[in-house]
Every structure is written in C-alpha cells, then in structure tokens.
Amino acid sequence: MKVEVVSPERVLFSGIATQVITRTESGGEIAFLPGHTSFLGVLTENHTRIYLEDGKVQNLAVHRGYVEASGAHVTILSDNAELAEDIDVTRARAAKERAETAMRSEHDASVEADLRRAHARLSATGGLGNP
Amino acid sequence: MAGGQERILRGRIRSVQATKKITRAMELIAASRIVKAQQRVQAAVPYSEMITNVVKDLAAGGSGNESAFMKPRDVVKTTCYVTIAADRGLCGGYNAGVLRATEGEVKADVLAGKDYAIVPVGRKSESYFKFRGYALRQGFGGFSDAPKYENAKAIGEYVVEQFLSGAVDRVELVYTRFVSSGTQEVVRRPLIPLEREVVEGGDGKPEGGVSAYEFEPSAEDILGSLLPRYVEARIYAALLNAAASEHAFRQRAMKSATDNAEELIKSLSRTMNRARQDSITTEIMEIVGGAEALSGADDMVGV
Numbered sequence: 001m002k003v004e005v006v007s008p009e010r011v012l013f014s015g016i017a018t019q020v021i022t023r024t025e026s027g028g029e030i031a032f033l034p035g036h037t038s039f040l041g042v043l044t045e046n047h048t049r050i051y052l053e054d055g056k057v058q059n060l061a062v063h064r065g066y067v068e069a070s071g072a073h074v075t076i077l078s079d080n081a082e083l084a085e086d087i088d089v090t091r092a093r094a095a096k097e098r099a100e101t102a103m104r105s106e107h108d109a110s111v112e113a114d115l116r117r118a119h120a121r122l123s124a125t126g127g128l129g130n131p
Numbered sequence: 132m133a134g135g136q137e138r139i140l141r142g143r144i145r146s147v148q149a150t151k152k153i154t155r156a157m158e159l160i161a162a163s164r165i166v167k168a169q170q171r172v173q174a175a176v177p178y179s180e181m182i183t184n185v186v187k188d189l190a191a192g193g194s195g196n197e198s199a200f201m202k203p204r205d206v207v208k209t210t211c212y213v214t215i216a217a218d219r220g221l222c223g224g225y226n227a228g229v230l231r232a233t234e235g236e237v238k239a240d241v242l243a244g245k246d247y248a249i250v251p252v253g254r255k256s257e258s259y260f261k262f263r264g265y266a267l268r269q270g271f272g273g274f275s276d277a278p279k280y281e282n283a284k285a286i287g288e289y290v291v292e293q294f295l296s297g298a299v300d301r302v303e304l305v306y307t308r309f310v311s312s313g314t315q316e317v318v319r320r321p322l323i324p325l326e327r328e329v330v331e332g333g334d335g336k337p338e339g340g341v342s343a344y345e346f347e348p349s350a351e352d353i354l355g356s357l358l359p360r361y362v363e364a365r366i367y368a369a370l371l372n373a374a375a376s377e378h379a380f381r382q383r384a385m386k387s388a389t390d391n392a393e394e395l396i397k398s399l400s401r402t403m404n405r406a407r408q409d410s411i412t413t414e415i416m417e418i419v420g421g422a423e424a425l426s427g428a429d430d431m432v433g434v
Contacts, residue, residue, distance in 0.1 A: 004177075006181055007178060007280070008175055008178045008280045008283075008363075008364055008367050009171070009175065009279075011174070024347050025348070026348055038344045038345060039345045039347070040185065040344045040345070040350075041346070042348065042353055042356060066185065066353070066360075068181070068185055077181055077185070077360075079280055079363070
C-alpha cells in the first residue's frame, strides 16, 4: 500500500509499505495493513513506524496530526513531523530532562506535551533506552 | 569653469553607476528567489489538497452543519481583513496594490455603517495603515520573503480566536496571487466562515474506497480540530503566493531601475564628453590666440 507523510511545507515521506504503526489520541497504538477499513483519526505525539517492502523500517516522530487510511493508502497529515534521520538526539535528550525537571515543580499541559514530544523523538531514534 | 562642470558630471556618473550595481544585484537576487518561492508554493499543495479532501468528506457526513466555522453569521457587523504585504519596499507597485484594495473595502464598510478590523501582515502593511490612522488589530511581520508554517499558524490562531469569540463576523484574506512570474493579481478571498463550495463535493468515502470512514474520535471532534488546521493551510498558501509575487515584483522593479540607470549614465556621459570637448576647444583657441598675438608682436618688432 502507498504511504505518505505530508507536512504543510513538504512531502516528508512517500513510498510503498507493508505496515504502518502509529498512535491515536484516544485509542492507543494502531497498525494499518493493506486492506484496512477506511479510517480517519487524530494522532497524538508518537513514534510512527513504517515497514517498507524491502524489510527496512522508516522511523518517524509525529507530533500530533491526522491519519487517513483506506484499503490502498495511508496518509499522515501533520504540521510537525520529523524523520528519525533528521532528529538531533542530544537536543531531544536535553529537552526530555528539561521537561522532566519542570514536571516536578508544575504540572501543566504544555510541559506534558513537551515531554511527550521528546519521548517520541527519542523513541524514533532508538535513543530512549540507554541514557 | 568648464573643467569644473566636467568634474561634477564625472561624480554623478560614478554615483549612478554605484546605484546601478546595487539594483542589478537586487534584481538577480530576486530572480533566484522567485524560483525557490515557486517551489515552496508547489510543495505546499499536497498537504492543502489532502486536508481539503478530508474536510469535504467530513462535511459530507453531515457533521459540518453545526460547526461555527461553516455557518455564516446572520448579521455581519465586523469584517476582518488579513492584509498580506511585504516587509520592505523597492518592489514597485506590489505593496500599493494590496493596501489600496484593502483600504477600498474598509472605506466601503465604513460608508455602509459597518465595522472593520485590519490584521496587517508585513511591516509595510502595518506602517501604511498606522500612518493613515486606521484602527489595527495585532500585526505580524518579519517573514514576508520566506514565510514558515509557524507564521501562518500564529496568524491562523489569532483570527480563529477573534472569529470564535465574536469580535469579528467574517475574515477575508487580501493578498497577491502568483499566477506566473509574469502575472500576479491582487485577490480578496473569504477565509472564515468557510464557503459552501469549499466543503461540498465530498462523498464521505475515501477515494476509491467502498466503505464509509471509521472515525476516532467522533467525526464532529475531528472536524473541530481539523478546521483550524485548514484555515492555517489556507493562510500558509496565501503567504507563499504573496512571497513569490513580492520577489517577482521586486525583480521587475529592479530591472527597470537598472535600465534607467544605464540610460542616465549614457546621457550624462554624453554631456560630460561635450563639456570636455568644449574645454579642449577653448584651450586650443586660447593657445592659438596667444601664439597669434605673439607672432603679431614679432611682426611689430620687425617693422
């Protein structure tokens, strides 16, 4: 099936894949296989995985957006998404620490979103486990 | 006396040449930026097409009827104009076209006893209206030659907030549409509430799909969060069009400035050459006159 990740400024990724895993705001992780029923959902900050035909996996950090799917295609619309190759791991790790420190003193939605973003970035680059 | 004039002309030619170098450089820079700006306009098309399709499909499901974004207000008292102009001048009639179009609409509204709100985008837009004493809402500027999506987002959030709070009853975009590098036109497009034609035509099904969509969360919720994004995408497209137009206008303005400078240099050089020739002729006449006077004196001695 054809998979596209589109941001307002450019088409981030376009290719043929066998499976896409992303995460909706309310329903947790969701996987799309070819022939999935037509679906339209709101995404949260997440680590999206696109399984390509040649067995490789394209990792992305998608910071909110929408996913639209039907049997033959999956389209992710996001005004803020990054390919794993483009993510600065050191910065993401610093952002995560900053957000975690801020969490201890004040607990508001923007800090939480910062943390989720940093988390998605680190997860996409595989830098989450080892500190 | 004549030599003095020649020196003055030489100085003027030098200064025009320096100006010509600057305008030529600006022309070349603008020309190279048109291409980049055009590519950006193209790159933004897939996102806006897809988001439009999704909005159409959601609206076809009937969830759009209650949305505040879609319903025109019964009484339109205040119209908000988002006027997109440049941050800098030196681009011919680019700013004037957009600003005059907006000013005309605002004056018509005032005559009709209605209220107006101007959201100036670009520093020239802000200073123009401020100077003429119009009431301004929040201004945005500093990005006119290469707008980012964040800029569109900031403007979008502001006008959506103004609309939903009831401060304004409709929002219009005034900008310069980039048709080709030879043609640009000032256009005025309604932004909020969304036009019926924009959202109609969907069938509630994905392209080529047979089943209707499954929504998560509900279609209403998705539409509620999607419509602001749609507005932002429209503003972003307008900003990119305006940026491409600005570069095209600037290139043309600078090209004619360079041509004019060339013309000026030519006519100044001609005047200067004539002045130089005059002074040479005068000098020769003086020498000849002097020599003649001397030989005349010799003759006198000989006699």
